[in-house]
Amino acid sequence: xxxxxxxxxxxxxxxxxxxxxxxxxxxxxxxxxxxxxxxxxxxxxxxxxxxxxxxxxxxxxxxxxxxxxxxxxxxxxxxxxxxxxxxxxxxxxxxxxxxxxxxxxxxxxxxxxxxxxxxxxxxxxxxxxxxxxxxxxxxxxxxxxxxxxxxxxxxxxxxxxxxxxxxxxxxxxxxxxxxxxxxxxxxxxxxxxxxxxxxxxxxxxxxxxxxxxxxxxxxxxxxxxxxxxxxxxxxxxxxxxxxxxxxxxxxx
Ligand code: HEC
Numbered sequence: 001x002x003x004x005x006x007x008x009x010x011x012x013x014x015x016x017x018x019x020x021x022x023x024x025x026x027x028x029x030x031x032x033x034x035x036x037x038x039x040x041x042x043x044x045x046x047x048x049x050x051x052x053x054x055x056x057x058x059x060x061x062x063x064x065x066x067x068x069x070x071x072x073x074x075x076x077x078x079x080x081x082x083x084x085x086x087x088x089x090x091x092x093x094x095x096x097x098x099x100x101x102x103x104x105x106x107x108x109x110x111x112x113x114x115x116x117x118x119x120x121x122x123x124x125x126x127x128x129x130x131x132x133x134x135x136x137x138x139x140x141x142x143x144x145x146x147x148x149x150x151x152x153x154x155x156x157x158x159x160x161x162x163x164x165x166x167x168x169x170x171x172x173x174x175x176x177x178x179x180x181x182x183x184x185x186x187x188x189x190x191x192x193x194x195x196x197x198x199x200x201x202x203x204x205x206x207x208x209x210x211x212x213x214x215x216x217x218x219x220x221x222x223x224x225x226x227x228x229x230x231x232x233x234x235x236x237x238x239x240x241x242x243x244x245x246x247x248x249x250x251x252x
Pocket of ligand 1: 055058059060061062063112114115116117119122126131134135153155156157158159161162206
């Protein structure tokens with residue numbers, strides 16, 4: 001009897017599990033907006049430097065970049081250890097340490113309901129366009145604990161930490177053609193300390209820095225690539241040519 005019951009339950013369980021699996025992503029993916037166009041430029045050193053400074057000032061309190069060491073940033077962006085200490089390292093750690101956050105994961109989970117994720121690979125796991133759009137996409141929403149929501153991460157747990165700079169937006173049907181909401185269904189109702197142009201440049205710098213952070217060796221990879229190509233063409237090609245000549249001499 002009990003066996004029969006178990007068998008009878010199996011399809012119900014499968015159905016419930018499938019329903020759960022299907023429902024889980026759906027609760028988040030509600031109505032995500034189309035991302036804004038953004039062309040990243042991590043080889044613009046000045047932009048990446050500004051992005052690094054701003055990331056340390058506005059983001060590193062909550063988010064780590066655990067695969068990136070401060071002195072690696074210094075080396076890549078042409079900053080001395082002293083400059084690193086004065087401009088980038090606020091937590092008092094040594095220059096050889098990775099960018100970690102001083103906030104214990106447990107407390108942040110209590111405060112935000114979610115631990116702020118490590119952002120080392122964020123531009124790879126999402127995309128540079130997504131990160132850029134996300135930082136543009138906060139809007140006022142009284143139903144949320146921090147009073148804000150995000151077009152690209154519905155029911156976001158992150159406070160709008162750049163609100164003072166960007167100003168405050170509300171959601172309104174129809175894509176806007178000017179100001180902050182350009183291309184998004186958002187309208188600026190209270191200006192921030194930056195103009196829309198300044199804020200866009202600020203977010204572009206941050207995104208460029210995060211693209212760099214996701215692959216600090218990108219530049220080296222490209223130059224090594226050219227070295228290898230050079231080697232193959234100029235050293236191996238003549239060698240191959242003479243070898244071929246040597247082999248074919250007996251054939252003719
Ligand atoms: C006060 C803490 C706090 C600060 C400061 C903060 N964040 Fe966040 N951030 C969070 C939390 C919490 C989440 C998780 C949000 C969620 O999943 O709903 C998050 C999520 C994100 C995500 C999305 C991660 C993903 O793919 O799901 C990005 C991107 C991000 N933050 C970027 C930034 C940047 C850039 C800054 C600096 C301008 C910043 N954050 C500052 C707390 C913070």
